[in-house]
Amino acid sequence: MKINNLFVWLKQKPRIAFFMCLPLILMVACLIIYPFFYSIFLATLNKAETKFVGLANFLFLFKRETFWLVVQQSIFFALVAVFFKALIGFIAAHSINELPSKGQRKWRGMLLIPWVIPPALSTLGWWWLFEPTYSALNWLLEKLSVDAIPWLSETFWARFSIILVNIWVGAPFFLIMYLAALKSIPEDLYEAASIDGANYWQKLFFITLPMMKNIISITILFSIIVTFANFDIVRVLTRGGPIDTTHLFATYAFRVGIESGDIPLGAAVSLFMFPVLAVLSFIILRNVRKRTNEV
Amino acid sequence: MADVEIKDLHKIFDRTEAVRGIDLSIKDKEFVILVGPSGCGKSTVLRMIAGLEEVTEGDIYIGDKLVNDIPPKDRDIAMVFQSYALYPHMTVFENMSFGLRLRKFSKEDIKKRVEEAAKVLGISELLKRRPRQLSGGQRQRVAMGRAIVRNPKVFLFDEPLSNLDAKMRGQMRIEIKRVHQHLKTTTIYVTHDQVEAMTLADRVVVMKDGKIEQIGTPDEIYNFPRTGFVAGFIGSPAMNFIPGNIVKNKNGYSVFINKQISFYLDKEKEKKLEGLDGKDVLLGIRPEHINEKKSEDAIEYDVKIDLVEPLGMETMVYFTINKVQLCGRVSPENNLMSNNKATLNFNKNKFHIIDPKTDKVI
Numbered sequence: 001m002k003i004n005n006l007f008v009w010l011k012q013k014p015r016i017a018f019f020m021c022l023p024l025i026l027m028v029a030c031l032i033i034y035p036f037f038y039s040i041f042l043a044t045l046n047k048a049e050t051k052f053v054g055l056a057n058f059l060f061l062f063k064r065e066t067f068w069l070v071v072q073q074s075i076f077f078a079l080v081a082v083f084f085k086a087l088i089g090f091i092a093a094h095s096i097n098e099l100p101s102k103g104q105r106k107w108r109g110m111l112l113i114p115w116v117i118p119p120a121l122s123t124l125g126w127w128w129l130f131e132p133t134y135s136a137l138n139w140l141l142e143k144l145s146v147d148a149i150p151w152l153s154e155t156f157w158a159r160f161s162i163i164l165v166n167i168w169v170g171a172p173f174f175l176i177m178y179l180a181a182l183k184s185i186p187e188d189l190y191e192a193a194s195i196d197g198a199n200y201w202q203k204l205f206f207i208t209l210p211m212m213k214n215i216i217s218i219t220i221l222f223s224i225i226v227t228f229a230n231f232d233i234v235r236v237l238t239r240g241g242p243i244d245t246t247h248l249f250a251t252y253a254f255r256v257g258i259e260s261g262d263i264p265l266g267a268a269v270s271l272f273m274f275p276v277l278a279v280l281s282f283i284i285l286r287n288v289r290k291r292t293n294e295v
Numbered sequence: 296m297a298d299v300e301i302k303d304l305h306k307i308f309d310r311t312e313a314v315r316g317i318d319l320s321i322k323d324k325e326f327v328i329l330v331g332p333s334g335c336g337k338s339t340v341l342r343m344i345a346g347l348e349e350v351t352e353g354d355i356y357i358g359d360k361l362v363n364d365i366p367p368k369d370r371d372i373a374m375v376f377q378s379y380a381l382y383p384h385m386t387v388f389e390n391m392s393f394g395l396r397l398r399k400f401s402k403e404d405i406k407k408r409v410e411e412a413a414k415v416l417g418i419s420e421l422l423k424r425r426p427r428q429l430s431g432g433q434r435q436r437v438a439m440g441r442a443i444v445r446n447p448k449v450f451l452f453d454e455p456l457s458n459l460d461a462k463m464r465g466q467m468r469i470e471i472k473r474v475h476q477h478l479k480t481t482t483i484y485v486t487h488d489q490v491e492a493m494t495l496a497d498r499v500v501v502m503k504d505g506k507i508e509q510i511g512t513p514d515e516i517y518n519f520p521r522t523g524f525v526a527g528f529i530g531s532p533a534m535n536f537i538p539g540n541i542v543k544n545k546n547g548y549s550v551f552i553n554k555q556i557s558f559y560l561d562k563e564k565e566k567k568l569e570g571l572d573g574k575d576v577l578l579g580i581r582p583e584h585i586n587e588k589k590s591e592d593a594i595e596y597d598v599k600i601d602l603v604e605p606l607g608m609e610t611m612v613y614f615t616i617n618k619v620q621l622c623g624r625v626s627p628e629n630n631l632m633s634n635n636k637a638t639l640n641f642n643k644n645k646f647h648i649i650d651p652k653t654d655k656v657i
């Protein structure tokens with residue numbers, strides 16, 4: 001009888017759903033919730049992790065010029081990189097979509113390559129390309145009789161290179177999303193628009209973009225989150241240099257916490273990412289919910 | 296307002312030749328319907344007139360202007376799609392005014408035209424809604440409204456009613472007719488619904504395999520089909536075809552079906568039948584011309600009824616001659632029963648004699 005009761009208890013839908021989700025909930029708890037609270041705890045300790053210091057680590061950061069530099073750089077990096085990723089992704093998706101369907105697969109496959117290679121590896125390849133004296137890029141410039149460019153050792157070019165590589169890695173994601181969105185726009189809308197008198201650009205602005213509004217805003221928000229929290233590209237290419245001018249939150253936290261050995265301060269740096277990402281995530285979730293309600 | 300002239304029009308897709316030489320001249324204000332079985336190239340012809348499909352060969356004139364190489368937007372046509380193709384992100388008002396806005400009409404003018412069209416179509420209440428908040432019939436009206444506001448030279452319709460249920464289709468059919476009587480815009484309308492073809496058209500164009508089978512008024516197409524295909528395609532239930540052969544005897548010509556049954560033919564037909572003695576033919580007769588009414592034009596035969604299908608205002612009866620199932624249409628008062636004998640009258644004035652080799656009506 002007891003076992004029977006247990007089955008009845010289990011059979012109620014919400015309970016089953018809960019148990020089905022349990023592994024995932026445990027995983028999220030172990031890998032996300034626990035580290036999150038642990039880092040809050042860490043951030044309130046002194047360097048030796050022996051004494052509770054309250055908000056002292058945060059206040060200390062506010063007084064550091066480097067920290068504010070990192071804030072600016074992270075925002076600038078995320079906005080510029082995402083803007084170009086979205087733009088290039090859109091243009092590429094649009095171009096592929098206009099190809100005859102036979103050629104599309106080939107291009108789609110090729111253009112997806114940057115996205116499927118692990119970024120740490122492909123960035124290594126770029127690092128080699130950026131190498132000032134022996135590498136392909138500067139060799140090419142020399143052939144064109146242009147002065148060699150200090151790709152990674154001058155602030156402007158270092159930032160440029162990092163953004164360039166990030167765009168290279170990230171644009172295919174936009175390409176795929178936008179290509180799928182473009183394909184879901186019914187052809188007869190364009191035909192109706194042609195008859196209504198729309199030219200190429202008017203079709204783009206009055207049909208394509210409004211029809212893709214949702215997917216564009218979601219991909220951009222999502223990409224801002226991922227880009228803002230980027231680590232590997234900066235780490236591999238410049239390690240934050242020259243003189244911290246390419247640091248992002250994640251790499252700066254690593255520098256402060258691991259390399260300089262002040263783990264509580266590093267935790268404090270990384271916690272600054274949280275409010276930004278939380279707000280963006282909230283907007284995305286709301287967006288998604290609105291979209292599902294509409295459908 | 297304009298007439299449309301189509302000369303030797305061809306369309307070849309990769310491999311298939313969808314349209315194989317169409318000649319058609321449509322007068323100003325005329326309502327022309329293209330009908331034909333699925334895949335016969337109706338939509339392709341319409342889309343070439345609209346400019347959505349390139350012309351492989353031949354010429355299309357709209358109001359004396361050769362439009363082969365003119366893009367759709369400059370042809371001054373409007374098209375209503377089967378799927379309606381309303382812009383989902385725009386309101387009804389924006390949908391209807393989109394073409395006017397692109398053509399730089401003034402705000403007041405746009406408002407006036409849209410409101411007027413909305414009134415004609417009875418959708419004034421819906422102007423602020425979006426397409427997804429509309430029923431099928433309402434969407435259909437908006438699609439028509441979008442075509443009307445521009446006051447184009449030619450309206451093109453591609454199966455505009457096929458996504459509606461039967462009742463709505465009937466209503467919209469009347470609506471379309473009303474709008475055409477009101478605006479008198481030249482209209483080319485594709486459908487495979489023959490009721491639409493018969494009720495709406497000034498002239499019907501029957502197509503088959505990318506070619507025109509016959510052009511004529513609905514009455515001509517129905518009563519005087521020129522080929523077996525047209526005879527069989529138009530009319531529902533379809534025309535009966537009974538195989539037989541022509542026999543000449545002292546009374547004139549008749550079609551011999553079997554030992555019991557042979558149909559005498561009218562004297563009028565005699566000239567055409569000259570020398571066709573012994574030829575295999577199909578005798579075509581519509582169900583409504585096989586009934587219980589006695590008259591001097593009728594030839595009487597006793598048949599065994601296989602099946603009775605009462606439809607309320609009439610009753611369809613099915614029976615077999617020479618293993619061919621035939622259909623007759625009798626008044627419900629007769630109380631015919633399945634598996635009973637009945638005497639049916641075949642109206643000999645309404646016979647169509649078809650040469651099965653050429654499919655031509657003799």
Ligand SMILES: Nc1ncnc2c1ncn2[C@@H]1O[C@H](COP(=O)(O)OP(=O)(O)OP(=O)(O)O)[C@@H](O)[C@H]1O
Nearest residue numbers: 308309311313332333334335336337338339340487
């Ligand atoms: N874009 C295309 N590419 C290749 N073949 C096509 C294309 N469009 C139509 N066809 C072919 O051309 C022929 C005529 O097509 P069309 O759409 O004009 O037929 P339809 O008479 O409108 O038929 P339906 O009543 O089913 O709409 C068909 O055999 C079709 O397969």
Ligand SMILES: [Mg+2]
Nearest residue numbers: 337338339453
């Ligand atoms: Mg069609």
